[in-house]
Amino acid sequence: MVLIFPTKVALAGDPGKPFVDITASSGVDAVVDAGYAASEKWWLSGIDLVDLTGSGKLDLFLSAHTGGPAVAALNDGHGHFTLVRNASLPPTEIHLAYDIDEDGRLDFQATYRDGGGKWWLNHSSPGKPDFKATRIDLSGGQARQNAIIDLDRDGKADWLHETGRGDITFDKGDGKGNFTPTGQILASTKWKDGPSMIPVDLNGDGYIDLIVSMRGYEEERLGRTRIFLNDAASGGKISFTESTTAGGLNEQAFQVMGLGDFNCDGAVDLVCLENGKTLAIYFNDGKGKFTRLENAISGMEKATRPADANWGMAVTVDLDNDGIPDLLVNGREFLYVLRGIGGGRFIYMNKTWGIDDISKAAVDAGICFGDIDNDGRLDILGFKAQPKWNDPARVRVYHNELPRQNWLRIRPIGAPGNKAAAGAKIRLYEAGGLNDPKRLIAYEQVGIYARQVVHSSYSYAQTERHFGLGARTTADVSVEFYHSGKRVEFTRVKANGTVSVAE
Secondary structure (H helix, E strand, O other): OEEEOOOOOOOOOOOOOOEEEOOOOOOHHHHHHHHHHHOOOOOEEEEEEEOOOOOOOOEEEEEEOOOOOOEEEEEOOOOOEEEOOOOEOOOOOEEEEOOOOOOOOOOEEEEEOOOEEEEEEEOOEOOEOEEEEOOOOHHHOEOOEEEEEOOOOOOOOEEEEEOOOOEEEEEEEOOOOOEEEEEEEEEEOOOOOOOEEEEEOOOOOOOOEEEEEOOOOOOOOOOEEEEEEEOHHHOOOOOEEEOOHHHOOOOEOEEEEEEEOOOOOOOOEEEEEEOOOEEEEEEEOOOOOEEEEOOOEEOOOOOOOOOEOOOOOEEEEOOOOOOOOEEEEEEEEEEEEEEEEEOOEEEEOHHHHOOOOEEOOHHHOOOEEEOOOOOOOOEEEEEOOOOOOOOOOOEEEEEEOOOOOEEEEEEEEOOOOOOOOOOOEEEEEEOOOOOOHHHEEEEEEOOEEEEOOEEOOOEOOOOOEEEEEEOOOEEEEEEEOOOOOOEEEEEEEEOOOEEEEEO
């Protein structure tokens, strides 16, 4: 176990506001200006906090859907960003940020020929981003929807993606930066665009299931979702059974936006968009059966309404570090900040916390978070509300100045071939309560996935996840690695640091 305790440096702001707009003082306004100066036709799409050079700092990558190139800026570690000039960068959009050759530097799968995807290897040195295009590009085939997981359980992480024909397939990884297409169809939907996939163990059997959602430009604007459970536990080959209705869920006019353990019982619950307009929470009984929690989300009477259910995602975060999961939810054209109050219930907080809920979300963009100044609180980046849809997109940086509470960051380090520990299950317990379900503080299964240019986390070469502890000063930590099932556990870990846990 390695403990890393950060130096806390807070950016200046109005102490009366929970989130302070520091777009200008952080340098991001100037970075966006430079992007438009280079190309007036720049279509600014994705916003990403990624470690470009292996510095341990979250840098900024602003994607270009068209009219590029993309724009990047380096973080000084205190939340100030400086434009990168004359660097070799992917010119388009980040679809996936993942260290495919496991050299300790973050690689990218970026947009290629509109909906395709090409992998770029990171050869950066300190202060000098340098990415080289590979030949791994599916020959221009579709890769808008992506995920990383060791699907065939050979110890090497694989690349899941759409086919462009409504199907999901995977390319077999070798852990050294190469992927070989298998041609195997994991799930078939016949939907026109997409579909997306979230790989996660829904029924607790240790095998990866798939949450599959309609995306993008489909004519059915209320969305669709299907659940596919993995059959491998019965001893068969890689195959999945469609189990949506059997799991208590609807397929039509129903979009699973994201997941998290919202009632702290160690099972993955769902946040869904129903009928294209209403957010809802569905509890998991631990065996893949879901039940709707009535009136789970409140305060949204004056919130911006979704225009289309086939965009965006939801990510579980703890923005106020109180030990209760919060939610960031984006879509077309909104960004919701929902504060968890316990028991799977949430309150809409955009107006109270000072964050625009109107957000450009074309190509799924519009959700980004991470601790940009290393003060232990997660900051938010989003799009500025614009008077007209066709106005040039602008970024807003919201510095988190909520009252300080304790927190802990976990970096699970998997065995070679899956060093990013995709699929690992992280559990935090109250100190002295290791493996006691009644004393569970938080549970998360590591997911590395994206819906076009919106991603499930900020990204370093090594996976990191942030958990709030509230007033707790210590916690017990358990990481169950996938697919070995090996558990590595530590007791009474001090708060306000980063813990590396190696398989």
